[in-house]
Amino acid sequence: MIDLRRLQVLRVLAARGTVTAAAASLHLTPSAVSQQIRLLARELDVELLSHEGRRVRLTPAAEALLAHADDLHARWEETRAALAAFKDGEGGALRVCGVSSAIAALVAPAAGALHDQGVELRIAEEETKDCFDALLTGEADIAVVLPTPDVPPADDPRFEPSFLLDDRLDLLVRRGHPLARRRRIGLAEAAGESWVVKARDNDTYAVLLAACAAAGFTPRVGHQVKEWYAVSATVAAGLGVCLLPRMVPIPAAHPVRRLTLAGEPRPSRRISAYVRRGSAGHPVVARGLAALRAVSG
Known part of the structure; x- marks a missing residue:
């Protein structure tokens, strides 16, 4: 028999790369993670980790196990889904x-x-x-x-x-900006602007880079701001421009204009549920x- 909980620890370790990172994700101590892996190795009678100084590496046996682990967990999720249908009521x-x-x-x-x-x-x-x-x-x-x-x-x-859905991106500029007189604009026309976006720990930065690369330029980041209200306020102060998702509303108090981006490909964010x-x-x-x-x- 194999303990799926211990197998899950191995999956998270493989995804996160280190025992410390896996422990943080699982809300365990590093020693508890190591112990779970040792117990799993004992159950299967194979070595799962090799030690290289203070780091560990997955053994070929562990890699072979992981090749089947995802399928095992998918089957378990399907089993849980089937059993849930027998519970009383619809809530949860x-x-x-x-x-x-x-x-x-x-x-x-x-x-x-x-x-x-x-x-x-x-x-x-x-x-x-x-x-x-x-x-x-x-x-x-x-x-x-x-x-x-x-x-x-x-x-x-x-x-x-x-x-x-596909969430279109617009160009946000202050009302007095020279581009604000336009109704539609190509993204490349804003290549020389200073951009308002936080480059670290921010999914929007990767979206901006991809959109600007498709338009043929690299954006020059002037202000590292992430939260949308603060981004809009920074643009309203004339400190730069930004790409604003269509699903994000413009604060009424901010003197800014949302410009539709023309041309192909039109920048957008594909929103998916996983x-x-x-x-x-x-x-x-x-x-x-x-x-x-x-x-x-």
């Missing part, structure tokens, strides 16, 4: 994590419909990479995220995506996905 807890704009525009509006179905919604704001860590460790059931380099490939055996592979059939998870799709239109 649903944990959803996501980036701030998606929470405001999609997750929060879906709360009413879920509440009417007896679903207790628990929301956590996280950056995309942290959302996938939360899915893997079981701290979240659905992650609503953007396309960034941290998004796993479409064929990743651990996760299953569900498309929600779940652990095999869990989409769970009644509560299925209701959460359905509510998000309904809000997305």
